[in-house]
Amino acid sequence: MRISKMLIVFLVIALSASLALPAFAQDGAATYKAKCASCHGPEGQGKIGPALKGTSLTADQIGDLLTKGNDAKKAPHKKALASVSADDAKAVATFVKTLK
Ligand code: HEC
Numbered sequence: 811m812r813i814s815k816m817l818i819v820f821l822v823i824a825l826s827a828s829l830a831l832p833a834f835a836q837d838g839a840a841t842y843k844a845k846c847a848s849c850h851g852p853e854g855q856g857k858i859g860p861a862l863k864g865t866s867l868t869a870d871q872i873g874d875l876l877t878k879g880n881d882a883k884k885a886p887h888k889k890a891l892a893s894v895s896a897d898d899a900k901a902v903a904t905f906v907k908t909l910k
Pocket of ligand 1: 841847850858860867891894903
């Protein structure tokens, strides 16, 4: 009896851990859709802003641009995007790197 209970607890933990990963990836996609797609296009093909698909920037560089801004860039990236948290920036940068 005790062993089967432990097994169930273990399975529940393993299941929720495996579900957590895709949820993280989805956050990046959702943030992109809500906060980037209007300027960079839903597929990253570019619109008001340049195309992001196939960008040569690394995920870290994209995350930094979003959380710190870059004085050499035009609006809105001169300054950090206030609506994007550090965690969102990381997730969305990872998502941008999946656009091809
Ligand atoms: C209001 C429009 C707008 C929004 C919203 C916006 N961007 Fe941009 N983005 C731009 C423009 C314009 C540039 C070009 C700036 C420049 O080169 O000076 C740019 C440049 C970039 C670059 C640099 C591209 C390169 O090749 O140098 C990245 C990366 C980027 N944006 C990512 C994002 C992400 C991710 C989001 C969402 C969190 C986002 N942007 C939201 C307009 C926008």
